[in-house]
Amino acid sequence: MxxxxxxxxxxxxxxxxxxxxxxxxxxxxxxxxxxxxxxxxxxxxxxxxxxxxxxxxxxxxxxxxxxxxxxxxxxxxxxxxxxxxxxxxxxxxxxxxxxxxxxxxxxxxxxxxxxxxxxxxxxxxxxxxxxxxxxxxxxxxxxxxxxxxxxxxxxxxxxxxxxxxxxxxxxxxxxxxxxxxxxDVTGCELGGAVKNVIALAVGIASGMGMGHNAQAMLITRGLAETTRLAVAMGAHPATLAGLAGLGDLVATCSSPLSRNRTFGTHLGQGLSIEQATTATKQTTEGVKSAEAILALAHAHRVEMPITEVISDLLHEKVTLDQAAAALMQRPPKPER
Ligand SMILES: NC(=O)c1ccc[n+]([C@@H]2O[C@H](COP(=O)([O-])OP(=O)(O)OC[C@H]3O[C@@H](n4cnc5c(N)ncnc54)[C@H](O)[C@@H]3O)[C@@H](O)[C@H]2O)c1
Ligand SMILES: O=P(O)(O)OC[C@H](O)CO
Known part of the structure; x- marks a missing residue:
């Protein structure tokens, strides 16, 4: 050196x-x-x-x-x-x-x-x-x-x-x-912030006993809603396919080292938000940011169903089963 x-x-x-x-x-x-x-x-x-x-x-x-x-x-x-x-x-x-x-x-x-x-x-x-x-x-x-x-x-x-x-x-x-x-500052920052919310969702799915199909569905559809918001706010779509988007999403959603994924796993296993907070210890940005990201989605008229459901769960407006059903029972639509 x-x-x-x-x-x-x-x-x-x-x-x-x-x-x-x-x-x-x-x-x-x-x-x-x-x-x-x-x-x-x-x-x-x-x-x-x-x-x-x-x-x-x-x-x-x-x-x-x-x-x-x-x-x-x-x-x-x-x-x-x-x-x-x-x-x-x-x-x-x-x-x-x-x-x-x-x-x-x-x-x-x-x-x-x-x-x-x-x-x-x-x-x-x-x-x-x-x-x-x-x-x-x-x-x-x-x-x-x-x-x-x-x-x-x-x-x-x-x-x-x-x-x-x-x-x-x-x-x-x-x-x-x-x-x-x-x-692309906007794309990098939104990719980093939204992936934490998607990692909470993947952790919850895993904690509830759902398999890799469900986790891959959340990662893929999570990337779709992240990209929708970021592009509406002026980001370049390629940024969300890069390290600060897809790369970070995959690492965070896959690794037991992720605090956001781990926090979600605790919730999926039935711990309360207070118990999950105590168990996770370090900064878990998705827990607070979910609400702020959802407000951005509303302001930019962008659909972010996973973020919406996670925000509702964190505010104790829905149960785990209701959250899962809310996502699976959305009206069928084309992939894009
Ligand atoms: N840990 C990772 O792997 C990682 C990787 C990439 C990005 N990040 C991001 O980095 C940021 C920090 O995360 P971290 O993992 O270092 O968290 P951490 O919980 O490990 O550390 C947070 C640090 O901030 C300090 N701190 C806490 N509250 C403070 C306050 N009110 N005023 C001043 N300092 C305060 C703490 O003393 C501690 O030094 C987060 O936004 C996180 O998403 C973390
Ligand atoms: O531990 P997390 O969930 O805050 O994720 C850490 C990093 O952001 C991964 O890139």
Whole structure:
């Protein structure tokens, strides 16, 4: 690994933040993680391990951590944001005064803000006043644990400014992580957010004892409704057939490592939403975002039957059996 003199501040030191911090450090970028808890920050800097998430994985020597947002952001070329989408607005408002005038913000978040219906990149531009050309998103089939284990993965980095996209690409390209570039921010963010809701549905089906036919049906029809919404909101359909769409959907819906799929499995097995939340522990974006995505679907007059049923289930308006019947008993129609 060669040092490239580029600096990245990664907020925060959760599962995906830690994995992307490691990727960037392995790519030669100097990384400072921001952790809320001093015991996590101290452990990362002194033991080169994150005891809260990956106690078994040694972190690179060019990655340190702090609880001080100003220190983390001092001289940073990139601010990488990886916190729950619903807490982005409040947290970023506190960090914004420390962001440099040339810093490019990279969003890793896969959620839609409840109430506003905004994607994370839109919340970022609204809160910071920074132009969209300095806000990139990174999304793809990226289960953090596999990447921490050094297994190969790829992602899409999207930003309207191609120079910014290429700089982010260089700062996170390693032997095990292959980033592609795109200008379709909307498509990447919607692909990442909606796949979480579809993964909840697949998990529920699996928990209820349904087989691979049912799961494949949900994945395929899930992609159809994701693409309908994304295209109605200005995305390119090819993005939804790429890493940030189909790729992420397949990984998340298939893997027991996915928190969204696992949460759904718990519900399908009869756990309450409260019990599933306790059992899942880490951020499960689909649970909150389902409602916001459904509101977008209504606003854009797009049919999203799976999202609608999952939103109804999460609001306890229907039972599991009623949800399954609601999908299977829809009027027959052509596939497209
Ligand atoms: N874990 C993955 O494999 C993965 C992969 C790709 C994308 N993502 C996305 O990355 C985002 C973060 O997920 P994660 O897996 O790192 O979650 P996580 O639960 O592992 O970590 C969340 C981090 O955010 C911090 N945090 C929680 N609430 C906060 C608040 N109110 N203000 C500031 N910080 C807060 C926590 O301290 C923690 O460091 C999500 O949008 C998720 O969809 C996750
Ligand atoms: O664990 P999940 O369900 O949040 O999914 C993680 C990543 O988004 C997979 O790409």
């Amino acid at each position: 060669t040092q490239n003199r580029v600096r990245a501040a990664v907020f925060s030191a959760g599962s995906w933040g830690t994995a992307v911090g490691k990727i960037m450090a392995d790519a030669g970028t100097s990384v400072v993680m921001h952790a809320r808890r001093s015991e996590i920050a101290d452990a990362i800097t002194t033991t080169r391990r994150n005891p809260g998430y990956f106690p078994d994985i040694e972190l690179p020597h060019n990655l340190t951590a702090t609880t001080d947002p100003a220190a983390a952001l001092d001289g940073a070329d990139f601010l990488v944001l990886s916190i729950p989408a619903q807490s982005l607005r409040a947290s970023l408002a506190a960090w914004a005064p420390h962001i440099g005038t040339d810093t490019v913000i990279v969003s890793l978040m896969k959620g839609i803000e409840v109430g506003s219906g905004l994607r994370a990149s839109q919340v970022i531009t609204e809160v910071t006043g920074i132009g969209a050309e300095r806000v990139a998103v990174l999304s793809g089939p990226n289960l953090a644990r596999e990447i921490m284990n050094g297994q190969p993965a790829a992602a899409t980095i999207a930003c309207p400014d191609q120079d910014a996209t290429h700089r982010v690409q260089q700062a996170c390209h390693t032997s095990y992580f292959r980033p592609y570039t795109s200008t």
